[in-house]
Amino acid sequence: MxxxxxxxxxxxxxxxxxxxxxxxxxxxxxGKTILLPLAPVDPRALLMGDYMDLRYIVNTDIRAALAKAKVVRDGSNPSQSKSRAEDTAVEGFAVLRISNEPVPQAASFIRLDDGKPLLPGEFLLGYRIRGRAVTTVATAFYFQEGTARQYEKARFGQFKVADNGKTVLVGLCDKQGKLIAPGANADAKDEE
The missing domain is CATH 1.20.5 (Single alpha-helices involved in coiled-coils or other helix-helix interfaces)
Known part of the structure; x- marks a missing residue:
């Protein structure tokens, strides 16, 4: 048995x-291919191996929209401290659109999802609030040991987005929006 x-x-x-x-x-x-601009990142972590901690500009935009919606909804001051229970485990969707600025396939925040039908070119991106941090997509990118230098120039995360707002990280892109190939030019840069 x-x-x-x-x-x-x-x-x-x-x-x-x-x-x-x-x-x-x-x-x-x-899924739809999109690029999300990265906020400043930390390219190394000694205890976790070689990885990049990822933060996105869209997370800041969502946080600001949530704070503004709270002020409008109940007239509270967003600078006032909140209780921990009030600010944890919240989930929802943001509406984004591919703006192609500053590079093709770059997406930007439009608004929080309010249940209205999406306009052409808009799509949903799921978000979660844990504590006071907004997370939307992958928060870390692991790469092969010794290739940290090539990822220091990463400016975008490339994602595939499903219709339901779920995402899969494909890779990191440079400032022109080109995918940084794993291990490409790593040896050549180290030899210089």
Whole structure:
């Protein structure tokens, strides 16, 4: 009986994992490609290996829109301290549009989703508030050891976005919006 229980748990685990991977593959295949401008980032973390902590300008825009909506809704002062329970575990959607500024496929914040139909060219991006931080998409990008220098020039995160606002990080892009290829030119720069 115990073996049957363990086997059924393993089957359920792997089925769930396969379903999750299939959903990500669908987003990669069918999702809209967008670029989100990065806020200043930290390109190294010694204890975690080589990765880049990612922050996005759109997160700041969403936070400002949420604060403004709160002021309009209940007339409170956003500079007043909030209780911890009031500011945790909030989820929603932001409406973005591909503006092609400053590079092709660059997206910018339009408004918070209010349930109205989306205009042509607009799409949803899911967000979450944890504590006082707004997170929308991947918060870290891991890369091969020794290639940190090439990612220091990253200015955009490239994503695939599904119709339901879910995203998958494809890679990081330079200031022209070109995808930084893993390991490309890393050896040449190190030799100089």
């Amino acid at each position: 115990r073996k049957l229980y363990i086997l059924s748990v393993l089957i359920l685990f792997f089925a769930g994992y396969a379903f999750s991977v299939q959903k990500m593959e669908t987003v990669l295949a069918d």
